[in-house]
Amino acid sequence: MTGHVCRHCDEEITDPDDAVYLGHKEAASAPGWDVWAHREHVDLVGPDPDAVRILARVLIARALSTRKE
Numbered sequence: 614m615t616g617h618v619c620r621h622c623d624e625e626i627t628d629p630d631d632a633v634y635l636g637h638k639e640a641a642s643a644p645g646w647d648v649w650a651h652r653e654h655v656d657l658v659g660p661d662p663d664a665v666r667i668l669a670r671v672l673i674a675r676a677l678s679t680r681k682e
């Protein structure tokens with residue numbers, strides 16, 4: 614067992630070879646946590662609303678800062 618839980622089906626990922634690391638999820642009031650999924654469930658994990666929002670903010674900030682140059 615790996616101690617990781619699949620983001621898609623919420624089942625524990627028992628086979629280390631079947632565990633795919635998706636990234637670290639930031640939390641406002643907590644240290645955050647690592648996100649994992651079964652290899653065959655990676656494609657089924659939908660886009661993370663928080664991650665998309667953070668990415669959009671980064672892209673907007675970058676666009677605004679480079680426009681002056």
Ligand SMILES: [Zn+2]
Binds near residue numbers: 622650
């Ligand atoms: Zn799964």
